[in-house]
Amino acid sequence: MAYSVRNERIEQAHNDGIVAIACANTSDKMILVTGSLDSSVKVWRQDSLELVLTLEGHRLGIVSVVSDPTGKLVATSSMDSVIRVWDIEKGKSMVVIEAPPLESWTLAFSADGQHLATGTRSGNVNIFNAQTGEKEQSLDTQKKTFILQVAYSKCGKYLACGGNDGSVCVFDISTSKLMHHLEGHSMSVRSIVFTNDSQRLLTASDDKHINVYDVNSGSLVKSLSDHHSFVLSLAMSPDSQHFASSSSDRQVKIWELSTLECIRSFEEHKDQVWGLAFNSTGDALYSVSDDMSVVQYICPLDASK
Numbered sequence: 001m002a003y004s005v006r007n008e009r010i011e012q013a014h015n016d017g018i019v020a021i022a023c024a025n026t027s028d029k030m031i032l033v034t035g036s037l038d039s040s041v042k043v044w045r046q047d048s049l050e051l052v053l054t055l056e057g058h059r060l061g062i063v064s065v066v067s068d069p070t071g072k073l074v075a076t077s078s079m080d081s082v083i084r085v086w087d088i089e090k091g092k093s094m095v096v097i098e099a100p101p102l103e104s105w106t107l108a109f110s111a112d113g114q115h116l117a118t119g120t121r122s123g124n125v126n127i128f129n130a131q132t133g134e135k136e137q138s139l140d141t142q143k144k145t146f147i148l149q150v151a152y153s154k155c156g157k158y159l160a161c162g163g164n165d166g167s168v169c170v171f172d173i174s175t176s177k178l179m180h181h182l183e184g185h186s187m188s189v190r191s192i193v194f195t196n197d198s199q200r201l202l203t204a205s206d207d208k209h210i211n212v213y214d215v216n217s218g219s220l221v222k223s224l225s226d227h228h229s230f231v232l233s234l235a236m237s238p239d240s241q242h243f244a245s246s247s248s249d250r251q252v253k254i255w256e257l258s259t260l261e262c263i264r265s266f267e268e269h270k271d272q273v274w275g276l277a278f279n280s281t282g283d284a285l286y287s288v289s290d291d292m293s294v295v296q297y298i299c300p301l302d303a304s305k
Contacts, residue, residue: 002264002299003254003264003266003285003297003298003299004297004298004299005266005268005295005296005297005298006284006296006297006298008048008049008296009049009268009293009294009295009296010044010049010293010294011292011293012292012293013034013036013042013044013288013292013293013294014034014036014037014038014040014042014292015036015038015040015292016036016037016038016061016292017036017037017271017274017289017290017291017292018034018035018036018037018274018275018288018289018290018292018293018294019035019036019037019061019062019063019274019275019288019290020034020035020062020063020064020065020076020274020275020288021033021034021035021065021275021276021277021286021287021288021294022065022066022067022074022277023046023067023071023277023278023279023280023286024067024071024072024073024074024088025070025071025072025088025280026072026088026089027089029045029046029047029052030045030046030047030279030280030281031043031044031045031046031052031088032044032045032046032049032277032286032294033055033065033067033074033076033088034065034275034288034294035062035063035064035065035076036061036062036292037061037062038061039058039059039060039061039062039078039080040054040055040058040062041054041055041057041058041062041065041074041076041086042054042055043055043088043091044294046279046284046286049294049296053091055076055084055086055091055093057082057084057093057096058076058078058080058082058084059078059080059082060078060079060080061078061079062076062077062078062079063077063078063079063105063106064076064077064104064105064106064107065107065275066107066108066109067109068109068113068130069109069111069112069113070113071280072087072088072089073085073086073087073088073094073109073113073130074086074088075107075109075116075130076107077104077105077106077107077118078104081098081099081100081101081102081103081104082096082097082098082099082104083095083096083097083099083104083107083116083118083128083133084096084097085097085116085130085133095130095131095132095133096133097116097128097133099118099126102120102121102146103118103120103121103122103126104118104120105118105119105120105121105146105147105148106118106119106147106148106149106150107150108150108151108152108159109130109152110130110152110156110173111152111153111154111155111156112156113130114129114130114131115127115128115129115130115136116128116129116130117150117152117159117161118150119146119147119148119149119150119161119163120146120147121146121147122144123140123141123142123143123144123145123146123147123163124138124139124140124141124147125138125139125141125147125150125159125161125171126138126139127139137176139159139161139171139176139178140178141161141163141167141169141178142178142181143163143165143167143169143181145163145164145165145167146163146164147161147162147163148162148163148164148188148189148190149161149162149189149190149191149192150192151192151193151194151201152173152194153194153198153215154194154196154197154198155197155198156173157172157173157174157198158170158171158172158173158179158194158198158215159171159173160192160194160201160203161192162185162188162189162190162191162192162203162205163188163189164188164189165188166184166185166186166187166188166189166205166207167181167182167185167189168180168181168182168184168185168189168192168201168203168211168213169181169182170182170201170215170218179218180213180218181218182201182203182211182213182218182220183220184203184209184211184213184220184223185203185205185207185209185211186205186207187205187206187207187230188205188206188230189203189204189205190204190205190206190230190231190232190233191203191204191231191232191233191234192204192234193234193235193236193243194215194236195236195240195257196236196238196239196240197240198215199214199215199216200212200213200214200215200221201213201215202234202236202243203234204231204232204233204234204245205230205231206230206231208225208227208228208229208230208231208247209223209224209225209231210223210224210225210227210231210234210245211223211224212224212260221260222260224255224260224262226253226262226265227245227247227249227251227253228247228249228251229247229248229249229272230247230248230272231245231246231247232246232247232248232272232273232274232275233245233246233273233274233275233276234276235276235277235278235285236278237278237282237299238278238280238281238282239282240257241256241257241258242254242255242256242257242263242299243255243257244276244278244285245276246273246274246275246276246287247272247273248272248273249272250267250269250270250271250272250273250289251265251266251267251273252265252266252267252268252269252273252276252285252287252295252297253265253266254285254297266295266297268287268295269287269289269291269293269295270289270291270293271289271290271291272289272290273287273288273289274288274289274290275287275288276288282299283298283299284296284297284298284299285297285299
């Protein structure tokens, strides 16, 4: 499938850098949700890139935006140390979790949408009930590192997290036990994503590398080094045929998962690219940047399949 840049993009989507993006759904449309250092969370139509609404509530810059598996709920975290779970259909905050400073830097919904994991500066991953906001448990990485990224596997069995010391940890959720300390990065881990079959884990780091690990053994499969600066975000296509990466080098790259080869590079942003998200059908990818813009990349569906 060939990726191309659609002419429509959102310039000046926010009043400051955009650091997070997620794709979600309402009953009648597919939407994008973006979070900015200007403290705003905005909802856009995917087809026309028109602004639908602005979600009010956070007082400081947004650091994470994630959608639940159904695409109906979105969670956001902010420098104000508050986590909010939003009903996008109603445009209202349904759950509010107040955390200590720097204890809610990154978010991830579990595969069933019932739990919300967040990274902390103390090296723990806290897990909350996504419906009530109550803290359920805390996973100890056994490292005093700032957890910058967390991710659940699609099968619901694993949770992975990455820290500012370059460490990556994988937990078995059913037992809450630490399975692996993965080695390979020398600087902060900015993004983590499982393949949809939960067999491999991809990690992105300030050391300019994307590492691919075997989840069961914890072994490093390959380290990719096509970016020229910090690798800030990863996104997996719904069919797991491709994944995308973005970087401080202003580039967005498309990779073939089976070969781990880069098949396309884009440089549509004027500043570092903080976030990526595929839509639920896999025919569009979106990127957000410090340049305050949102760019849409179109991937035509392969008619031969």
